[in-house]
Each structure stands twice: as C-alpha cells, then as structure tokens.
Amino acid sequence: MANAASRELLTVGTDRSAIRAREDYVxxxxQLGGGAPVRGAQVARYLSVSRVSVSKAKRLLESQGLIEAQASSSAPIQLTARGRKLAVAMVRRHRILETFLHESLRVPLERVHSEAERIEHVISDDVALRIAAMLGHPRRDPHGHPIPYGDAPTRVKPLPSLAGVSAGEKARVLSLDDRDDRAVASLARDGILPGSTIRVERNDGGGVRVRVGKRAFVLSPKLAELVRVER
Structure with missing residues (x-):
C-alpha cells in the first residue's frame, strides 16, 4: 500500500511531484482495469488517497489527454491511447527494476517494490530496456508478474487466490501481490514464492493450513488472498 510519503506526493503540487502523481495515477x-474503465473509488483505495484527491487528479489527467473526457464526475475512468502507453511504460520500468534489484543487487524480495517505486519515475524507458537486455529480457518480475515489452495493454486473465483452494488440493504459485512489503517478507520466509508447489491441508474461516515441502503452517485468509495460483 502507499506509504505516507507516497500519499503526500500524490497531492502536493510541485513540478516533480506532479509528474510522479500523474505516472502513479495512470x-x-x-493495473486495476487492465485497459478497462475503473471507478474513482477503486483508484482511491488502491493508492490510499482521498476521493477528493482522485477527483483533482482526474481533471488534470483529462486536460493532459491521458484519460477520456467524462460525462459526469461519477463516470468510470478510461485511459486514452496516450494514457495506456504511459501506463504500460511505467509498469515495464517498475517490473524490470524489481528484477534488476533482486537478481543483480540481491535486494530482498520484500524491498524491491518500494525501491522500484522510487526509481521508476527518474529513469527513461530506454535505460529500462537496456537493463532488461542486460538481464536477458526476463519475462516475469520476481513476484511473478509479466513484464510488458510492447506498448499495447496486456489483458491478464484473473488468477484464483490460494484462499480459494480446497483442502486436499495442490496448487502452484504464479505470483504474489507486491504492494504489502511485510506480507511479501512473511510469504518468502515460508517458501511461498512463484514456482513453488503448495498442498492445502485445511481451509476454513480460521485460516489456510498449507504444506510447502516438509514444512506446514497456517496462513491468515488475508495473506492467502495475496497469493495467486494455478491448480
């Protein structure tokens, strides 16, 4: 989730923070809609900002041609072609940076998201692509999310979460929600990482008991919801 510094940057009006806010909003x-329209309330929750801040941002983004003109203040938010291109570029930079930080600099998994959030606003797409080439053009970031190399939006089919896997079933971890550093640290310590296989031993209102290799432990429903899997 956005920290206090991030929330401040989403509302302060300096040139640099305005650029960062624009990039964070698109x-x-x-990421919320994958190219489809989204509600302002969704954006507010995602960025941990007020609806008033989102309303101000919408006016700015519309004036810059990054979102479609809205018939009313309650209408869904739709990126323009220009807005989608900028959004895809930001996602690309972020995920390439996460991969570089984790694989080349050995930054712990739970720190790479926050570090990449800071750096992505001050490097060019050209530099990001040079880093990707140096890394061998990785297909996914260390959290398991696909890295987009083209400008077209990538429609990603919603993946089931570990919270929905029944007792007795096995699942392979595909990705982790990267916005909660503490949750990522906890999952990584337990060996729940992209590519790992999990067996669910119990799944009830009290949590999800899983086995990874020889270790068994219980995840809270909230933590299990952050793990995306395939069965």
Missing part, C-alpha cells in the same frame, strides 16, 4: 488505473 499506472494504478491500468
């Missing part, structure tokens, strides 16, 4: 809209 990226949030894209």
């Amino acid at each position: 990226k949030a809209i894209y």
Whole structure:
C-alpha cells in the first residue's frame, strides 16, 4: 500500500511531484482495469488517497489527454491511447527494476517494490530496456508478474487466490501481490514464492493450513488472498 510519503506526493503540487502523481495515477488505473474503465473509488483505495484527491487528479489527467473526457464526475475512468502507453511504460520500468534489484543487487524480495517505486519515475524507458537486455529480457518480475515489452495493454486473465483452494488440493504459485512489503517478507520466509508447489491441508474461516515441502503452517485468509495460483 502507499506509504505516507507516497500519499503526500500524490497531492502536493510541485513540478516533480506532479509528474510522479500523474505516472502513479495512470499506472494504478491500468493495473486495476487492465485497459478497462475503473471507478474513482477503486483508484482511491488502491493508492490510499482521498476521493477528493482522485477527483483533482482526474481533471488534470483529462486536460493532459491521458484519460477520456467524462460525462459526469461519477463516470468510470478510461485511459486514452496516450494514457495506456504511459501506463504500460511505467509498469515495464517498475517490473524490470524489481528484477534488476533482486537478481543483480540481491535486494530482498520484500524491498524491491518500494525501491522500484522510487526509481521508476527518474529513469527513461530506454535505460529500462537496456537493463532488461542486460538481464536477458526476463519475462516475469520476481513476484511473478509479466513484464510488458510492447506498448499495447496486456489483458491478464484473473488468477484464483490460494484462499480459494480446497483442502486436499495442490496448487502452484504464479505470483504474489507486491504492494504489502511485510506480507511479501512473511510469504518468502515460508517458501511461498512463484514456482513453488503448495498442498492445502485445511481451509476454513480460521485460516489456510498449507504444506510447502516438509514444512506446514497456517496462513491468515488475508495473506492467502495475496497469493495467486494455478491448480
């Protein structure tokens, strides 16, 4: 989730913070909808900002041609072609940076998201692509999310969460929600990482008891919801 510094940057009006806010908003809209329209309330929750801040941002983004003109203040937010291109570029930079930080600099998994959030606003797409080339053009970031190399939005089919896997079933981890650093640290310590296989031993209102290799432990429903899997 956005920390206090991030929330401040989403509302302060300096040139640099305005650029960062613009990039954060279009990226949030894209990640929430994958190119489809989203509600302002969704964006507010995603970025941990007020609806008033989102309303101000919408006016700015519309004036810059990044979102479609809205018939009313309650209408869904839709990125324009220009807005989608910027959003995809921001997602690309972020995920390439996460991969570089984790694989080349050995930054712990739970820190790479926050670090990439800071750096993505001050490097060019050209530099990001050079980093990707140096890394061998990785297909996914360390959290398991696909890295987009083209400008077109990538429609990603919603994946089931570990919270929905029944007792007795096995599942392979595909990705982790990267916005909660503490949750990522906890999951990584337990060996719940992209590519790992999990067996669910119990799934009830009290949590999800899983087995990874020889270890068994219980995840809270909230934590299990952050793990995306395939059965």
